[in-house]
Amino acid sequence: MSLKQHIEIMLPAIEDELKKQVARLDADRTRPFHEMLTYHMGWTGEGAGKEATGKRIRPLMVLLTAASCGTDFNAALPAAAAVELVHNFSLVHDDVQDNSDKRRGRSTVWTIWGVPMAINVGDALFVISNQAMMDLARVYPAGVALRAASILHDTCLDLTRGQFLDMSYEERADLNIEDYFPMIGGKTSALLSACTHIGALLGGADESAQESYRAFGYHLGLAFQIQDDILGIWGDESLTGKSSAGDLVEGKNSLPVLYGLGKGGKFAKRWSQGAITAGEVSAVAAQLESEGGKSYAEEMSVTETQTALGHLQRANPRGAAGEALLELANILLKRNQ
Numbered sequence: 458m459s460l461k462q463h464i465e466i467m468l469p470a471i472e473d474e475l476k477k478q479v480a481r482l483d484a485d486r487t488r489p490f491h492e493m494l495t496y497h498m499g500w501t502g503e504g505a506g507k508e509a510t511g512k513r514i515r516p517l518m519v520l521l522t523a524a525s526c527g528t529d530f531n532a533a534l535p536a537a538a539a540v541e542l543v544h545n546f547s548l549v550h551d552d553v554q555d556n557s558d559k560r561r562g563r564s565t566v567w568t569i570w571g572v573p574m575a576i577n578v579g580d581a582l583f584v585i586s587n588q589a590m591m592d593l594a595r596v597y598p599a600g601v602a603l604r605a606a607s608i609l610h611d612t613c614l615d616l617t618r619g620q621f622l623d624m625s626y627e628e629r630a631d632l633n634i635e636d637y638f639p640m641i642g643g644k645t646s647a648l649l650s651a652c653t654h655i656g657a658l659l660g661g662a663d664e665s666a667q668e669s670y671r672a673f674g675y676h677l678g679l680a681f682q683i684q685d686d687i688l689g690i691w692g693d694e695s696l697t698g699k700s701s702a703g704d705l706v707e708g709k710n711s712l713p714v715l716y717g718l719g720k721g722g723k724f725a726k727r728w729s730q731g732a733i734t735a736g737e738v739s740a741v742a743a744q745l746e747s748e749g750g751k752s753y754a755e756e757m758s759v760t761e762t763q764t765a766l767g768h769l770q771r772a773n774p775r776g777a778a779g780e781a782l783l784e785l786a787n788i789l790l791k792r793n794q
Contacts, residue, residue, distance in 0.1 A: 460781040471516045474538040478589045493578045504563045516541045518652040524778030526660025533659040535592035542586035549579035612651040619643020646678030669772035680761035686711035713750035762790045
């Protein structure tokens with residue numbers, strides 16, 4: 458069975474589980490609140506549908522990992538829902554913190570209902586994610602359910618660490634490459650590693666295999682974020698759907714930028730002079746590329762990709778689900794430039 462066939466089976470189950478979990482707020486007095494959550498999740502409101510929900514990569518990774526260990530993925534559905542709810546709680550709060558008015562082509566929650574209500578929406582998604590993890594105890598031994606919840610709780614703290622670093626870096630001019638990896642390790646890699654770690658735990662993998670799956674997810678996240686940094690400066694907008702001017706105009710401390718700053722050349726000099734305008738982006742990107750920023754980031758992406766796939770090989774995923782997990786990883790790691 459291919460990845461596509463796995464997705465066709467797993468995705469509806471994921472959506473059903475997510476809707477069941479979010480329905481905890483579907484009551485007379487809180488129905489408008491419930492609708493705020495269903496809007497953010499992409500199920501209701503203008504523009505609702507596949508584009509608004511996103512690809513649900515994280516819950517798919519939980520289920521594929523569990524299945525690749527030889528277990529029925531259905532038992533792991535509450536955990537799959539939990540990681541997706543954590544992801545979405547972070548998105549709601551990120552939109553507030555970044556003052557972003559669009560998410561997946563639609564107005565963000567805070568622009569419709571205000572910042573205080575959006576914070577409450579994010580909080581609710583976070584709480585429901587914890588409640589979803591508790592549902593594991595209906596199927597798994599209490600010790601396994603508790604361990605899975607502990608992994609997710611540790612991950613949530615890592616997410617806040619990464620977000621703190623990201624926001625605190627905005628006001629700093631002394632950053633270097635060594636500052637980069639702890640930040641993306643929290644913001645991007647932590648949740649992906651939790652997906653594969655929890656999936657392996659629920660799949661019945663031994664400690665060694667669990668660690669290999671966890672490391673696979675972690676390095677997958679690093680490689681994915683580095684690629685995102687490259688696409689944020691040199692990507693083809695028609696393929697990525699993301700503006701290639703945004704990262705430089707916003708002054709994002711991405712890996713290519715930090716490499717360029719470390720070189721102390723013309724790029725670093727221009728960066729130190731203040732905000733880059735949209736009209737300058739092409740020339741500044743070309744300068745950064747000429748100083749090795751793009752090639753360095755590409756090399757690091759290859760290194761992290763190879764590391765991730767090496768850990769996956771050591772995890773020894775089994776059957777069609779294992780093949781599908783590898784296929785999904787390759788899709789994530791070989792995005793269109």
